[in-house]
Amino acid sequence: MHDAVYRAPPIDGLLIAPLDEFTAVYHRASGITHLLTEPAPQILAVLGEGGLSLDALLDRLAEDYELSDGTREALAARLDELVEAGLVEAA
Amino acid sequence: MRIGPIGFRIGSDWRSPIAQLETLYRDYPKPTDSIPDFTVRLFARRPWRRLIRPSVEIGGDYMLPEAAPLPLRQGLLAAEMAMNLQMALGARRYLLLHASAVERDGRALLMTGISGAGKSTLATLLAAKGWRFMGDEFALLDPATGLVHAFPRLISLKNEAIATAEAAWPDARMGPLMPATPKGDIRHMVPDAGAIAAMDVPARPVLLVFPRYGFEAETRPVSPAEAFVRMTQASTNYVALGEAGFHALTGLIAEVPSVAIDYPDGASAIEQVEALWAAL
Secondary structure (H helix, E strand, C coil): CCCCCECCHHHHHEEEEECEEEEEEECCCCCCEEECCHHHHHHHHHCCCEEEHHHHHHHHHHHCCCCCHHHHHHHHHHHHHHHHCCCEEEC | CCECEEEEEEEECCHHHHHHHHHCCCCCCCHHHCCEEEEEEEECHHHHHHHHEEEEEECCCCCCCCCEEHHHHHHHHHHHHHHHHHHHCCCCCCCCEEEEEEEEEEEEEEECCCCCCHHHHHHHHHHCCCCCCCEEEEEECCCCCEEEEEECCCCEECCCHHHHHHHHCCCCCCCCCCCEEEEEEEEEEECCCHHHHCCCCCEEEEEEEEEEECCEEEEECCCCCHHHHHHHHEEECHHHHHHHHHHHHHHHHHCCCEEEECCCCCCHHHHHHHHHHHHC
């Protein structure tokens, strides 16, 4: 599963409204509103429509954020949640 | 009749609920261009139920199949519930917030909470102190402007709120007392003339309050995320409105502070609201 390429919806497929530590995200394709906390909005922003593998995503996030041990597992779990929510596609 | 921007056409198998509506809504205008937004029907499920133990089913453009019929003596309640039902299921022009609203200096205060939290009572008491009553059931948020439109239908007073409102508004016109309805004792009150006269004037929402009756007086801020979630639950058509609802609600939450108020009695609540308003 984690060798898959993860894709976010196209940039105009989401409406994003930061509230506080939560961000409200409206998914145009489903009409569902999601309430996300870090790092989910950042994951969606980095993934983009083109998609990335888990390792490529980890590398990209490491460019902008300080990452610690165990991040790979945590990131995989967050990605699974986003797939479950319908906000990310895994192929 | 027209309440705020919403026009209704009401039909009934019986004369009495219509007569009560005609009396209580006598100062309200007709729908714009005589075209109603919603049709409301009060009807007997079987023809003989018009006469024998008459019971009122509610319907119109939209129906809820599981809605229980009411006895004819609660016909006015049935009419109000049927009007609310059409609004809740059919309104698309506005984001419907299950909230009461009052206005002062062109700025609106919204109050929302579960049944019994005191939405109607507080709006009624604030109106007695000079605020303009905009509605006790729905506040209509226009996604295009961010303004709240009034929906000052009859005020639905329940149980002890009846005496409280009667004391605050001794000259108000009241509907019949309907004891032991599914919602307890209910009596409808006609909003004051100023509220009806100004019902076409929208207002900019500036404060969102979540009142809770029956607790020691306490005021605490509500985080934007919590307020957002509570308002999606307090809106009957948030999902149906799609993107427009998302923009309207995130815009409201971004601009308007949200505060929870616990209060032991009406006087205390008014003091708390006035203090919050003064600090804006």
